[in-house]
Amino acid sequence: MNQIRPAEAGPVTSGRKPHLPALDGLRGVAILGVLLFHTGRLPGGFLGVDLFFGLSGYLITDLLLREVEATGTVSPVAFWGRRIRRLLPALVTMLAGVTVVVWAVGPPDLVRTTLADGPWVQLNLVNWHLLAESAGYWDRFGSQRVFEHLWSIAVEEQFYLLWPPILLVIARSANRPESRVAVVAATxxxxxxxxxxxxxGAGDPSRVYTGTDTRAFSLLLGAVVATGPVRAALARAAGRWAGPAAALLAAGLGISWALTDGTTSRWLFTGGLFAHSLAAALLVGLCVQAPRTGVAKALAWPPLRWVGLISYSLYLWHWPVFVLLSPELDGLPRTGAVLAVSLGLATLSKYLVEDPIRFRARWARGRRGLLAFTVVTAGLALLWVVLPAPAPVVVDITGL
Incomplete structure (x- = not known):
């Protein structure tokens, strides 16, 4: 759900490609899979999140390793600053907008869960909050919460918090940091x-599906593939067969998305998700190493790339739109309406909020950026307190 461009990638050294059209296409495929899953059109579309994870793990690790190669160290603070400028503006816009709409027109139960979940979203701990609330991921068509899809954003943010300091320690203590990173990430x-x-277990798999500890491998496998030794090994192994290998991996992912169901495919949680994440990470690596293959060229198709470029905001907005959209719509009309409204909101977010702050707002950097972050964070935290929650329903049992 994230993207990295050369403009924000820091020092770039030869032999590394921080941004390729095919990776935008992969983001587009991933978000379309998730949207079709949430609208009931693709049973295994939830696996698009794993593709996002693999991409994020690869790109973030590649960025940090390029920094190590250029400077001999890693600056977690600078990295976190770039991530805040990239992710926070769109997230705050969606959180505030959706919260006000839910409070104004939503049913009381939805208002209560929205105001209760909001602070945990802001703390990037909403996945653990939902688990503590026994809010199962697979109950998405039951008692709905407008922020429950943000569990995956929380997992990524927790990874972003921990991974740079780990690489900093490795960079300062290892003679061959990339080999050490590969070993640490693989282990x-x-x-x-x-x-x-x-x-x-045999029950609801939400704990292992949304827990950071049990999902870390999806990000870490992308990190493994981003290291120099593994990229070199992948290039040697694929060689002239990079095209067929990429096609085979893409076909395997597509078949799994079409046939997998999260509640009945128990094999997912005993190694299936790991295999899927490994295939996704390898496909990312092949698209970088061999950008002229048929799969990479297909993924670089401009409309698919454009969807990938707005994928972060599209992911943020699509689920609240689905929850709040009139339940009178059903079937294909509802799917079309969700896609249309979500694309419109994501486009506005991308070009009016994300890009201006990310690329052109000088005030978003340095001390002024820190001040803006503090003010926005405090204002959002105040929102959860200021808006009154409806009183819980009380059942009078004295007359029974």
């Missing part, structure tokens, strides 16, 4: 898989 991803298998 941690196997540990995350083992934890998922251990915790997966």
């Amino acid at each position: 941690a991803s196997i540990g995350s898989l083992a934890l998922m298998i251990t915790l997966a």
Whole structure:
């Protein structure tokens, strides 16, 4: 759900490609899968989140390793500043806008959950909050919450908080940092898989699907593929067969999205998600290493790239739109309406909020940027307190 352009990538060294058209296309495929899943059109479309995770793990690790290569170290503070400028404006706009709309016209139960979930979204801990509330991910067609889709944003943000300091320690202590990063990421991803298998039971799989510890492998496998030794090994292994290999991986992902169901496909939580994440990470790596393959060229199709470019805002807005859209619409009309409204809001967010602050707002950097961040954070926190929540329903049992 994130994208990195050369303009914000920091020092760029030869041999690395921080931005390629095919990666925008992969984002487009991922967000379309998620949208079709949430509108009931693609049973395995939720796996698009894993494709997002793999992309994020690859791109963030590539960015940090290029910084190590250029400077010999990593600046977590500078990295976090770039992430805040990239992610916070659109997120705050959506949170504030949706909260006010829900408070004004939403049913009491939805108002209560929105005001209760908001602070946890702001703290980037909403995935753990939802688990503590027993709000199952697979109950999306039951008791709906407008911010429940942001569990994946929380997982990514927690990764962004922890991964740069780890790379900083590796950069300062290892002679061959990229090899050490590959080993650490691979080892941690196997540990995350083992934890998922251990915790997966016969009941609701939400704990292992949305828990940061059990989903870390999706991001870490992307990180593994971003390291120099693995990229070199992938280039040697694929070689002239990069095109067929990319096509095979893309076909495997597509088949799994068409046939998988999150509640009945228990194999997902005993290794299936790991295999899917590995295939996604390898496909990302092949698109970078071999941008002239048929798959990479197809992913660079301009309309698909454009969807990928607005994918972050599209992900933010699509679920609130689905929840709040008139329930009188159903079937294909509702799917079309959700797509149309979400695309419109995401486009406005991209060109009126995200890009101006990210690329042109000088006040968003340095001390003024820190001040703006503090004011916006305090204002958003105040929103959850100022808006009154409806009183809970009280059932009088004295007359029973």
